[in-house]
Amino acid sequence: MTRKIAIFDTTLRDGEQSPGASMNTEEKLIIARQLIRMNVDVIEAGFPISSPGDFKSVAEIGRIAGDRCTVCGLTRAVDKDIEVAAEALKTAKRPRIHTGLGVSPSHLHDKLHLTEDEAIERAIRAVKLARNFVDDVEFYAEDAGRADQDFLVRIIEAAVKAGATVVNIPDTTGYNLPWHFGQRIRDLRERVDGIEDVTISVHTHNDLGMATALALESVRNGATQIECTINGLGERAGNTSLEEVVMAIRMHGRELDAHTDIVTQELCHASKLVSSITGINVQPNKAIVGANAFAHSSGIHQDGVLKARDTYEIIDPADVGAAGSQIILSARSGHAALRHRMSELGYTFADDEFESIYQAFLEVADKKKEVYDEDLESIVHERERVSKAIWTLDAVQVSCGFPLTPTATLTLVDESGEKHTVAAYGTGPVDAAYKAVDEIVKVENDLSEFAIKAITRGIDAMGEVTVRVTAASGEVYTGRGSDNDIIVSSTKAYVNALNRLISDQREHAA
Numbered sequence: 001m002t003r004k005i006a007i008f009d010t011t012l013r014d015g016e017q018s019p020g021a022s023m024n025t026e027e028k029l030i031i032a033r034q035l036i037r038m039n040v041d042v043i044e045a046g047f048p049i050s051s052p053g054d055f056k057s058v059a060e061i062g063r064i065a066g067d068r069c070t071v072c073g074l075t076r077a078v079d080k081d082i083e084v085a086a087e088a089l090k091t092a093k094r095p096r097i098h099t100g101l102g103v104s105p106s107h108l109h110d111k112l113h114l115t116e117d118e119a120i121e122r123a124i125r126a127v128k129l130a131r132n133f134v135d136d137v138e139f140y141a142e143d144a145g146r147a148d149q150d151f152l153v154r155i156i157e158a159a160v161k162a163g164a165t166v167v168n169i170p171d172t173t174g175y176n177l178p179w180h181f182g183q184r185i186r187d188l189r190e191r192v193d194g195i196e197d198v199t200i201s202v203h204t205h206n207d208l209g210m211a212t213a214l215a216l217e218s219v220r221n222g223a224t225q226i227e228c229t230i231n232g233l234g235e236r237a238g239n240t241s242l243e244e245v246v247m248a249i250r251m252h253g254r255e256l257d258a259h260t261d262i263v264t265q266e267l268c269h270a271s272k273l274v275s276s277i278t279g280i281n282v283q284p285n286k287a288i289v290g291a292n293a294f295a296h297s298s299g300i301h302q303d304g305v306l307k308a309r310d311t312y313e314i315i316d317p318a319d320v321g322a323a324g325s326q327i328i329l330s331a332r333s334g335h336a337a338l339r340h341r342m343s344e345l346g347y348t349f350a351d352d353e354f355e356s357i358y359q360a361f362l363e364v365a366d367k368k369k370e371v372y373d374e375d376l377e378s379i380v381h382e383r384e385r386v387s388k389a390i391w392t393l394d395a396v397q398v399s400c401g402f403p404l405t406p407t408a409t410l411t412l413v414d415e416s417g418e419k420h421t422v423a424a425y426g427t428g429p430v431d432a433a434y435k436a437v438d439e440i441v442k443v444e445n446d447l448s449e450f451a452i453k454a455i456t457r458g459i460d461a462m463g464e465v466t467v468r469v470t471a472a473s474g475e476v477y478t479g480r481g482s483d484n485d486i487i488v489s490s491t492k493a494y495v496n497a498l499n500r501l502i503s504d505q506r507e508h509a510a
């Protein structure tokens with residue numbers, strides 16, 4: 001039997017730190033359910049002291065995870081952080097506190113203003129305090145990739161002695177070459193007293209495009225936990241991508257003496273879900289989950305694949321769930337068929353909730369002949385956006401063409417149910433609609449990105465619009481909207497972004 005490699009998913013913590021990827025609790029719960037279904041070993045659910053929203057997400061995810069996976073909360077090596085994380089993790093059956101501090105010269109001297117001995121003392125104190133609350137404590141040595149190796153050995157040994165059960169060696173800045181980083185891991189295994197009793201974890205970033213290589217080289221040298229995210233989301237160039245390391249281990253398990261317990265058939269679904277919730281699209285040529293990962297366009301390649309798949313394809317698309325669903329619903333599909341497909345996609349609803357989903361489904365099915373999984377997901381997400389809205393779109397009508405001046409008449413409903421109607425003109429129909437929204441909502445912002453894509457196939461496909469707006473504070477908010485009419489989806493997306501901006505400002509003001 002090969003070594004089991006634990007998959008520690010940090011999509012909801014490090015992944016959420018991608019600009020514009022912030023998610024609310026409901027959205028995090030949808031992703032967490034998918035992670036549980038995929039069998040990840042650990043979910044890093046948030047950084048509880050950072051905001052009430054993060055605290056709540058960690059607590060809620062702890063509640064749904066049960067004993068199916070460990071739920072982890074991040075802290076600095078600060079007493080208050082650890083106490084708050086312990087409080088948030090009370091709902092979890094398998095709680096883990098993830099604590100630590102920077103260990104590279106630049107982190108110690110420029111950021112923390114600590115001597116090496118003071119840093120070791122602080123590490124010991126944090127691990128011991130965390131152990132008072134939970135049995136499972138992971139210690140991270142931030143920026144270990146650029147640390148003095150002798151000091152790294154000392155601080156890791158101190159953390160292990162203080163009671164850490166997992167030690168996380170991050171290449172926080174994605175600076176290393178794979179074999180150098182692997183050498184660090186091997187050296188720790190050889191020199192740290194007691195390391196054989198704890199799990200060695202690695203957390204690598206993709207600044208040089210080598211996050212996956214760094215993680216695999218670490219596994220070769222003794223790491224048995226990989227920290228990663230769906231689609232490689234994360235700070236800057238992102239984290240190690242979950243789908244890449246899982247499939248590489250699956251393909252080369254014997255060579256690596258490693259296996260994971262991930263249900264690989266769920267990988268493509270997870271990728272689409274995260275992309276749809278965060279509004280961050282996956283590049284088409286992305287390994288494993290990109291839209292073109294299994295597309296063969298040259299005639300020679302097509303011919304080869306048709307004769308024998310493995311001439312040009314090393315992975316069977318079905319193994320990662322890329323074969324696509326054959327199940328298509330239509331206006332004739334009844335409640336039972338819809339409920340069944342929704343539950344296969346991971347969505348369950350109370351009866352009264354389900355009725356409104358069914359009505360929304362019928363509306364889409366009326367306009368389109370065939371309703372795909374992607375359409376169903378967008379129905380669920382659209383409904384969630386509306387249910388928490390501060391402003392909701394009631395009506396929008398545009399007139400445009402050549403040589404007209406594009407004009408929009410628009411009605412929004414506020415939280416008290418009052419309707420506000422204005423008309424505005426602009427350089428195009430979307431611009432006119434957005435000017436009308438601005439006139440009603442009156443929130444200062446800059447529209448920094450506007451992207452539109454078809455969710456499914458055909459001319460009648462639902463169009464999903466993603467916008468990013470930058471608030472006066474500099475914070476970036478993503479908004480999404482979907483509809484068969486692109487003017488409607490564009491307006492919904494903009495209103496959604498402004499709703500997020502306003503509710504975030506309220507949360508911070510509170």
Ligand SMILES: [Zn+2]
Pocket residue numbers: 014172203205234235239
């Ligand atoms: Zn990171």
